[in-house]
Amino acid sequence: MVSLSKEYYFEHKQWIKKNDIQKIIKGKYNLHSQTIQAISDKFDANRKTISELRKKGNTKAKYPYKTKKFYIIPFKASAININAKGNLKLSMSKGRYLELDFNIENIKTAEIVWRNGYYLYYTFDDGIINPTPQGNNTVGVDLGEIHSIASITNEGIGLIISNREGRSIKQFRNKMYAYISKRLSRCKKGSRQYKRLWKLKNTIRTKTDNQLINLYHQTTRKFINFCVEQQVCEIVLGDIKGIEKNTKKKKRLNRINRQKISQMEYGRIKDYIKYKAKEKGIEVKLVKENYTSQTCPKCSKKHKPTGRTYSCTCGYKTHRDIVGAWNILNKKHKYNLVNFSINHKQPINLKVSTI
Numbered sequence: 001m002v003s004l005s006k007e008y009y010f011e012h013k014q015w016i017k018k019n020d021i022q023k024i025i026k027g028k029y030n031l032h033s034q035t036i037q038a039i040s041d042k043f044d045a046n047r048k049t050i051s052e053l054r055k056k057g058n059t060k061a062k063y064p065y066k067t068k069k070f071y072i073i074p075f076k077a078s079a080i081n082i083n084a085k086g087n088l089k090l091s092m093s094k095g096r097y098l099e100l101d102f103n104i105e106n107i108k109t110a111e112i113v114w115r116n117g118y119y120l121y122y123t124f125d126d127g128i129i130n131p132t133p134q135g136n137n138t139v140g141v142d143l144g145e146i147h148s149i150a151s152i153t154n155e156g157i158g159l160i161i162s163n164r165e166g167r168s169i170k171q172f173r174n175k176m177y178a179y180i181s182k183r184l185s186r187c188k189k190g191s192r193q194y195k196r197l198w199k200l201k202n203t204i205r206t207k208t209d210n211q212l213i214n215l216y217h218q219t220t221r222k223f224i225n226f227c228v229e230q231q232v233c234e235i236v237l238g239d240i241k242g243i244e245k246n247t248k249k250k251k252r253l254n255r256i257n258r259q260k261i262s263q264m265e266y267g268r269i270k271d272y273i274k275y276k277a278k279e280k281g282i283e284v285k286l287v288k289e290n291y292t293s294q295t296c297p298k299c300s301k302k303h304k305p306t307g308r309t310y311s312c313t314c315g316y317k318t319h320r321d322i323v324g325a326w327n328i329l330n331k332k333h334k335y336n337l338v339n340f341s342i343n344h345k346q347p348i349n350l351k352v353s354t355i
Helices: 002-012 018-025 033-055 164-184 192-229 255-262 266-279 320-332
Strands: 073-075 080-082 088-093 096-099 107-114 118-124 137-143 147-153 157-162 232-239 283-288 309-311 317-319 341-345
Touching: 002 018, 002 033, 018 033, 033 073, 080 107, 137 266, 137 320, 147 192, 147 320, 157 192, 157 320, 164 192, 164 255, 192 232, 192 266, 232 266, 232 320, 266 283, 283 320, 309 320, 317 320
Parallel strands: 137 232, 157 341, 232 283
Antiparallel strands: 073 107, 080 088, 088 096, 107 118, 137 147, 147 157, 309 317
């Protein structure tokens, strides 16, 4: 499609239409007709998006121009079937099928994706329509780098989920990137060693991305399960968007901490919480978290804590992240201060070797 659109543009000085593309490539590839149609739809949508961006003055936006070695293969509902054994059967083209040894009911769409190996991504209808939460409690959430989620309910029951596994994965990735970059600087571009190092870098990127995706899915699942247990109907989430900006200019953090803050997975965790909460009928609200970790819940004085314990001159002491979560909750609702009961959890059950 990329090559076809280029040739047509140079000959006619205008873009080829989507319907014309579909007519030309119809029957030329061993793919389902709906799959080819879906790819052409995506190609046309990309061109329209870039056109709008360029009209708004974004000159760096480029039309699709690269031919890719691997591409996402989408399947629409008409290409998704069930075989005689009750397993999933994807229609590739006339008489050609991809049969898998599992089945999920009510699959709507599916995609074959290349991520250093072929993976099947799919969406399905879970049958849940407008779920309602079981209670009327609320919970405040402080997202952080050491503890990915620190939360406290209006009844004083707290949950802190560690992010030390995520920090370890990122530390390994950063060290490997530094090692590879140093080696690449000494290689001739295009050499065999150069290609090997780039392959290694892509492998590490894929592996660590998959590890982090799994980690934060398990983190947010444990948090949502906690919300269901505590009969929560509303999550008040601290909005830390832009926390990484101007940290060097204002000398707020050193080099190591700037790297940690810039690599925080705030957006990913927020999105995971939102869609998992929606499944349970729990509403998510965002509030600014300015000074929430520095304000004493008892006397309202501001004090910047050192370490993980918040200690105020009035004598009040508790975990600093729970202070932030409680103040975030009270930005939306005003509750009387209660005694906190805090539970610490790891997102994944870590294997501990014993001798």
